[in-house]
Amino acid sequence: MTSRVESLCLEKGLKMTGQRRIIAKVLSESDDHPDAGELHRRAAAIDSRISLATVYRTVRLFEEVNVLERRDFGDGRARYEEATESHHDHLIDIKTGRVIEFQSKEIETLQRDVAQKLGYRLIDHRLELYVESISDGDG
Amino acid sequence: MTSRVESLCLEKGLKMTGQRRIIAKVLSESDDHPDAGELHRRAAAIDSRISLATVYRTVRLFEEVNVLERRDFGDGRARYEEATESHHDHLIDIKTGRVIEFQSKEIETLQRDVAQKLGYRLIDHRLELYVESISDGDG
DNA sequence: GTAGCTGCAAAAGATTTGCGACCAA
DNA sequence: TTGGTCGCAAATCTTTTGCAGCTAC
Numbered sequence: 389m390t391s392r393v394e395s396l397c398l399e400k401g402l403k404m405t406g407q408r409r410i411i412a413k414v415l416s417e418s419d420d421h422p423d424a425g426e427l428h429r430r431a432a433a434i435d436s437r438i439s440l441a442t443v444y445r446t447v448r449l450f451e452e453v454n455v456l457e458r459r460d461f462g463d464g465r466a467r468y469e470e471a472t473e474s475h476h477d478h479l480i481d482i483k484t485g486r487v488i489e490f491q492s493k494e495i496e497t498l499q500r501d502v503a504q505k506l507g508y509r510l511i512d513h514r515l516e517l518y519v520e521s522i523s524d525g526d527g
Numbered sequence: 528m529t530s531r532v533e534s535l536c537l538e539k540g541l542k543m544t545g546q547r548r549i550i551a552k553v554l555s556e557s558d559d560h561p562d563a564g565e566l567h568r569r570a571a572a573i574d575s576r577i578s579l580a581t582v583y584r585t586v587r588l589f590e591e592v593n594v595l596e597r598r599d600f601g602d603g604r605a606r607y608e609e610a611t612e613s614h615h616d617h618l619i620d621i622k623t624g625r626v627i628e629f630q631s632k633e634i635e636t637l638q639r640d641v642a643q644k645l646g647y648r649l650i651d652h653r654l655e656l657y658v659e660s661i662s663d664g665d666g
Numbered sequence: 667g668t669a670g671c672t673g674c675a676a677a678a679g680a681t682t683t684g685c686g687a688c689c690a691a
Numbered sequence: 692t693t694g695g696t697c698g699c700a701a702a703t704c705t706t707t708t709g710c711a712g713c714t715a716c
Contacts, residue, residue: 403690405696424681439698444681460601462653464706465680479642482650492641498634499656503618506629508658511621514601515654517638519647542715544671563706578673583706603681604705672713682703689696 391416393455393470400453410434411446421459421467421487461487461516477515484521530555532594532609539592549573550585560598560606560626600626600655616654
């Protein structure tokens with residue numbers, strides 16, 4: 389009944405409207421990286437009275453309270469995913485568009501080192517690997 | 528007289544118009560990461576007859592022939608810089624917006640390993656470090 | 667010459683916002 | 692009750708494009 393994302397929102401003290409509950413549910417059930425239009429489509433399938441403007445307002449709100457993470461894979465629109473405790477990065481198959489999540493403690497350590505060497509403290513980072521399947525290459 | 532970027536364009540066999548020569552010059556003299564509007568402003572300072580549409584068409588052309596690299600720092604507009612032989616990544620000071628370029632062979636090796644472990648060949652990547660100066664922190 | 671380039675202004679696509687009606691706490 | 696939220700449509704912002712005239716090769 390109460391979705392994972394909705395619980396998070398309640399913890400943060402957000403007022404939960406019908407629309408927000410639906411968007412929270414859609415996000416909880418998505419394990420891909422939908423954009424605003426796709427979220428709207430999925431939400432509208434549950435309740436067609438929901439507007440795209442509300443989707444935009446809601447994802448912005450959810451992002452501000454760290455319930456949601458905004459991603460930008462360089463195709464001109466933002467994509468969203470549930471925030472996770474453990475950070476992860478993305479590997480994007482340029483042929484199929486498939487997105488795989490991964491973690492690398494080694495890379496993160498090196499990032500911190502690079503920042504420190506230049507006199508900075510690492511606050512956040514973005515890493516995307518654009519790849520091609522080894523089996524369907526030009527070999 | 529002939530800018531670095533213009534030489535590159537000639538090597539690639541591009542037809543060089545007055546507008547392209549000016550944009551090439553602006554790019555050659557820029558060591559930051561200007562967006563299309565900023566390029567237009569700098570180009571228009573040399574010859575005010577240049578249009579924003581031409582700037583967009585030109586950066587797209589230059590990018591296609593690998594004279595220019597398009598960057599996306601997540602603020603909704605693309606930024607451009609001269610293509611370099613050696614790859615580099617970016618460190619962005621979130622307080623000042625200053626962008627510093629860096630290289631890390633170690634990180635790139637690890638990226639290749641990550642992709643390979645998941646069954647992919649690394650084609651390209653994007654890495655940005657968002658940082659804060661150590662001296663003006665919250666300490 | 668002519669294929670390709672340019673400026674202008676309109677179009678397109680993503681996202682934001684003003685406003686009056688509506689609803690959760 | 693009432694401040695926050697919603698839907699709608701219009702506005703914004705970045706980037707692209709149709710068209711008629713112009714220019715490099």
